[in-house]
Each structure stands twice: as C-alpha cells, then as structure tokens.
Amino acid sequence: MKPSGIVTLLTDFGIDDAYVGAMKGAVLAVHARTTLIDVTHGVRPFAVLQGAFLLDTAWRSFPVGTVHVAVVDPGVGTSRKAIAFRAADHIFTGPDNGLFTFLTEPISEMVELAAPPEAAPTFHGR
Numbered sequence: 001m002k003p004s005g006i007v008t009l010l011t012d013f014g015i016d017d018a019y020v021g022a023m024k025g026a027v028l029a030v031h032a033r034t035t036l037i038d039v040t041h042g043v044r045p046f047a048v049l050q051g052a053f054l055l056d057t058a059w060r061s062f063p064v065g066t067v068h069v070a071v072v073d074p075g076v077g078t079s080r081k082a083i084a085f086r087a088a089d090h091i092f093t094g095p096d097n098g099l100f101t102f103l104t105e106p107i108s109e110m111v112e113l114a115a116p117p118e119a120a121p122t123f124h125g126r
Contacts, residue, residue, distance in 0.1 A: 001089045004065035006035045010055050012043040012072045023071075037062075046074035048098050055092075056102035064089035070099050085110035 007027055013019040020041050027034055039058045043051040051072035059068050073080070073095040084093040087105040093113065094100070 001086070002065050003067075004063045005033065006037060006062060006066045008037045008039050008058070008062060008066060008068045009041070010039040010043065010051060010058070010068070010070045010072075011041045012045050012047065012051065013041045014045075015041050023069075027069075039068075043072050046072065048072050048074070049101070052099050052101045055099065059090060059092075059103075060088075062090070065091075067091040067093065070094035072099055073097060082113040082115070083110060084113055 009020070009023065011020065011023070013023070020038070024036050027036060040054055043054060051070060055068065055070050059066075062068075068090060070092070071094055075095070075097060081096050082094065083096045084091060085100075086092075086108045087103055092100060092103065096112075
C-alpha cells in the first residue's frame, strides 16, 4: 500500500480552543507535507458511538493509503491503549474503546501504540 499523504481527523475536541491546532501541529512536525482533512471536531463530548458512525460514514470517501485519526475518548489518561490497524488499504488509529465498531472490513494487521513519556495525561491527541 502506497501512502496517500492524507491524514483525516475526527474528534470530539470542538473548535473553541487550541486542541485541534496542537494535534495538527504534532502531525506536521513529523511530516510537514501531510494533507490534513478535518472530517469533524463536532462529535458530542465522549460520544464514542456517534464518532464511530461518523468515521464509518466518511472513510470510504478517501483514497487508499489514507490515515484516519479518530479521538473520542472518555477514558483519556487511563490505562486504555491506543491502536493502529490496516483495513481495506487504509490506516486507522485511535483509542481501543469501540470507536472502530462499525468498520467491518477485515483487519490485516494491528499494533498497540504506547504513549510517549512526555505525553500529557489528559490530552493524548498530540
């Protein structure tokens, strides 16, 4: 699978503060030529199933090789793990909390992601 250079973002962060910007800055610090697409940041706070539905509605609109970052996590700061996996030649990443419930495509590989030591305890979106 060839990377598309596109990263989609779906969160419950809202748009009234700096969290979306901080998340985008973290992505661009790793790869400055990434095309960032805001699917939505208007998921109701902690509404995992709403986020799952919106993610499932949107992801097929993007080319193969797209990375889909989804963060709707009422348990941020807990021991819950973040995951990344490949399905239908797309990469999905986010908390392992049901956010990927409606994705029915076979998963070809999955990894658990460790938070870096400098990660803030209440904002893992960076």
